[in-house]
Amino acid sequence: MLCLITDYSNLGRRRESEGKHNYLVDRISYLPYEILVSIVSLLSLKEAAATSVLSRRWEKVWKHTTNLNFEDLDLSVGDNCRCFKALEQNLRDEKSRNYVNWVDRVLVQHEGHNIERFRAFFFLNSRFTNPIDKWIEFAMQKRVQVLELQFFVKQYYCTRDNYAFPENLIGLGGEGESSKHIPTLHSCRYNNVGFKFLKVLRLQHIGMTDEVLEYFLSNCPVLERLTVTVAENLVCVKVVGPSISVKYLAVNNCPNLKSIEICNANIASFVYRGACIELLISNVPLLIEVHISERALDNDYTTLAFTRLSSCLSHLEILKLDIWGVLYNPNCDFPVLEILKHLELNVETNYHSALYHLYSFMKACPHIERLALKLDFRTYVETPVSKAPKFSHHSLKVVEIMGYRGYQSVVEHVKYLIENAVALEKIIIDPVQRWIWPPKMDRGSTMVDEEVQARKHAKEHLKERVPSTIEFLCL
Incomplete structure (x- = not known):
């Protein structure tokens, strides 16, 4: 029904030549007025206004959208x-x-x-x-x-x-004390x-x-x-x-x-x-859900973030943090988030202790089922990444790498997750930085070319490192 009305909103003045459609519109027009208003309210304003040409009964329906x-x-x-x-x-x-x-x-x-x-x-x-x-x-x-x-x-x-x-x-x-x-x-x-x-x-x-x-x-x-x-x-x-x-x-x-x-x-x-x-x-x-993205480059920022969230950490299920530019602090004592199911981190991968940072978060979140890493390469210089301790994470099922690029430091992060997430079922590689670029937004030819190369790298060099037991999806 909605498709028919939308179709008529586009065809408007040609309705006389569409006998079959006219018959259906006439039948629809017998519906209660409130239902016609509900139908029109599902359309865009321009489409809704265009329905006024369908028949005399439709003439003012759009005015009640x-x-x-x-x-x-x-x-x-x-x-x-x-x-x-x-x-x-x-x-x-x-x-x-x-x-x-x-x-x-x-x-x-x-x-x-x-x-x-x-x-x-x-x-x-x-x-x-x-x-x-x-x-x-x-x-x-x-x-x-x-x-x-x-x-x-x-x-x-x-x-x-x-x-x-x-x-x-x-x-x-107003003025005065009452204001x-x-x-x-x-x-x-x-x-x-x-x-x-x-x-x-x-x-x-x-x-x-x-x-x-x-x-x-x-x-x-x-x-x-x-x-x-x-x-x-x-x-x-x-x-x-x-x-x-x-x-x-x-x-x-x-x-x-x-x-x-x-x-x-x-x-x-x-x-x-x-x-x-x-x-x-x-x-x-x-x-149950907290997302904090602060412009802070303090090495103690992670400690600060957990301190300020201390009263709700025990019942958080979704946590999203921007730790880009925050270096790993070996003296930081991460609290354990027992019921956290989804962890999302905006991270910088190209410094020597980056995997230690990831290791600390995963150890602190023993029951997460989904991990999303948002990668930002504002000032990227390829840096050797030190190996982090091995451990077995038994809950992580889905890993999503957003903003993927074929840098060695990124590959090391994926390898580390494959080796240590023993219950891993799926890896999603997405070269698009969707948290920066909304749907349909033109990212420019340079950015799109980078995404094409990243997608090609993931399919040719990263996929082969993923065991057959793990689904590999490149968007």
Whole structure:
């Protein structure tokens, strides 16, 4: 059914010549209106709008769509993103204005009472504050469940001229002593609705204060997923108390952030990327997944990471750490992570003690079933790798090497894992650095050539080292 509607959204004006399709559309048109709205809500906005030509009954169905995903330009495709950035300022401004006008036109025509998702995804900044404020106001009135404001700038870490979240819309931003208190839904302009239906919030390149973030944490009773990326003015994140509903928290590259405190909360998954900050985690019994990627080259960083996670190590099931540039410290006493099942490390392979570092982690994680090594060769110089002690790991079943290159140090890592992981069932070799390059993103001809050579090396030289009892997969 969905394929048929999608087909008609593309064929539109040719429907008269398609008698069979017309018959099917007529039959579908007899379905309850709510089902037609559900069908249209599965389409993109442009496809949904195109269904208005199917028949008189379909004319206004798209105006009740619950999926307002305004992704006109696929900025996840590297060519489009780079081309946009390369444009002269006046042309970029024109395209941004056209995008804003498109969103405004759709919102004016929307007739539904509720929306499940509102997503704005474009190069926008403070020059478009007024329309963006109205979009958020619209989303609040429509009881939005998923709100995504993902804006882009020419330089990723630049926060100058970023759009700032409208504090007055949620009861903040006043003057005097009362402005220091976090408002409630009752003090919000839309106290009868507010964001009490909000389940997912993703904000990127949005100016945000600690008070705004605290408002969302304290006043969104069903908010489960919160992602904040490059949020200017965010200094201290506090997720404290069992009343906070957020279970999945991600804080990425906020330039002024000093600390994150998570205490007595129901957090199940926590992600932090950015500079070294004060990280306090305590009494979080539901926390099973942690991903920390800090820009730290301190040799004691591994010890520091385990120390800060000490209160949750006993119940972690998934741990992802960025230890690139952190050298092995023989005096570091790794704690044993008894129930950890998945370990992912961003590592540097080309230094003499690299295998010792890997050995220490595997000894500390006796029950992991999956190990992923993310390889980064920013400053690669081939260095002899010292042999690490032999031992038998009885749980590791799957090894994934991401960002593979045919360097000897990488081959030594694979050999070491084959020799010591006695239960190993599968090795996955992936030359693409997928944690850096999202799907569809153009990586450039140089990078692609490197991946082709790496893939060829893996198939011709690495595969032969893998026993027949272990499945070898090269992506």
